[in-house]
Amino acid sequence: MKKGQIIRIIAGFFDVLNDQKKEIRLRGSGKLRNSNIIPLVGDIVEYDESGFVHKVLDRKNFFTRPKIANIDQAIIVMSIKEPDFSNLLLDKFLLISESKEIEPIILITKIDLKFNYQKIVDDYLKMNYKIYFIDNNNPKTIENIKKANLFENKLSVFMGQSGVGKTSIINNLSDNNFLTQQISKSLNRGKHTTRVVQIIDWNSGQLIDTPGFSSFSIELDKKQIATGFKIFKENAFLCKFRSCLHYQENEKECKIKMMVNENKIPMQRYLNYLSFLKEILGENNEKN
Secondary structure (H helix, E strand, O other): OOOEEEEEEEEOOEEEEEOOOOOEEEEOHHHHHOOOOOOOOOOOOEEEOOOOOEEOOOOEEEEEEEEOOOOEEEEEEEOOOOOOHHHHHHHHHHHHHHHHOOEEEEEEEEHHOOHHHHHHHHHHHHHHOEEEOOOOOOOOHHHHHOOOOOOOOOOOEEEEEOOOHHHHHHHHHHHOHHHHHHHHHOOOOOOOOOOOEEEEOEEEEEEEOOOOOOOOOOOOHHHHHHHOOOOHOOOHHOOOOOOOOOOOOOHHOOOOHHHHHHHOOOOHHHHHHHHEEEEEEEEOOOOO
């Protein structure tokens, strides 16, 4: 058996990048179909020389919407204005990324539109997130990101709502002048064609540019949300009860609540967490 990475799935065919970095088109074997595992873009698979994929190797993470796997880092793009910055939306992206052990990198765009832009993300700076600021009128801000060498040997995905400048950043960070055409053609972004999720080479690493990451649901249960944020996961084991949701429990028995009161976890982060939790609990406001 040989191993390769699925970089594209079209009409039941798997385009796989083999050890020689060449694309080959394969079909799924009967054994694969019987395994009840649906291959995703990003999967590492085993295949034979006759052209059939037989096995999907263990994933370190995956999403079902969009259908991708084995992501190393999420580039979360948020604008200061137009659209206005939302800490609730940023925390949603961070929760989903960190719950799947995907390293988040935050890019804040359009800082030229607001004087005190850094104060807006002060809580995230204090929590030691990697944050880079982008000024539309200052090319040096893009150069600083290039110099940071963030993307080498990483499979990256961009997250962010429409209008924050994801496409411009992808193009401005690219190593050549052909990325716009490459993405446009390879993802079939014509007016009358279907967009395809796929992996492309980008900045000495790989990029998934997909139509599914501007708005997507939190595919987590209440316990996964309770330990989703990295700072929650690192401290939740100190709560008195393993089932602690950091919600209706006694403050003295919940480490997360203690940290909020001690300003070690920002209050706004905790309030956003409660918003996500209550959304999952539903109208019945289920007790833990």
